[in-house]
Amino acid sequence: MLTMRAALPTLMFVAVVLAGCGGSKSSHNNIPPSISPIDTLNIPADTDTQVITLTISDDRTALEQLVIIASSSNNTLVTGEGIVLGSNATSRTLLISPEADTIGTTIVTLTLSDTDNNTVQTQFQVNVIARQTPAEGFVRDIFANDENSKPLAINGIELQQDVDDITTFDDLI
Secondary structure: OHHHHHHHHHHHHHHHHHHHOOOOOOOOOOOOOOEEEOEEEEEEOOOOOEEEOOEOOOOOHHHHEEEEEEOOOOOOOOOHHEEEEEEOOOOOOEEEEOOOOOOEEEEEEEEEEOOOEEEEEEEEEEEEOOEEEEHHHHHHHHHOOOOOOOOOEEEEEEEEEOOOOOOOOOHHH
């Protein structure tokens, strides 16, 4: 009988501990945060994206405590400074500003973390496409410059009037 009395308090203690685990805020029962997907973005060179509203949520962490980190796979096209995250009490926003005079593709990764260190990622492609520039006005601007003027750029190619070199405009022909 003494043996049963010793086992009974041990079992009761274990039962109390197990009952206490179900109500705790352990990360085992915590659902990771969520972030809405973003479709592929196509933007003309030398322009920013529209402001993108991000839809984020978490089952336990308040919106203002969720942390978003953004990165670009092509830092020549979009640097870390070219990805601007904004927030207010009710929403988060994203603005992407590619480097000047560049075209190409990058993958932007957004990583969302809650206060329990649960994370989720979403990725989307950004295509920075060459602008269509009317030739008449652009050529007029090139020839209006003198030899000491800053070269003009179109789609990442610098052009400068140089009457001494007849091959200057070969790439355009």
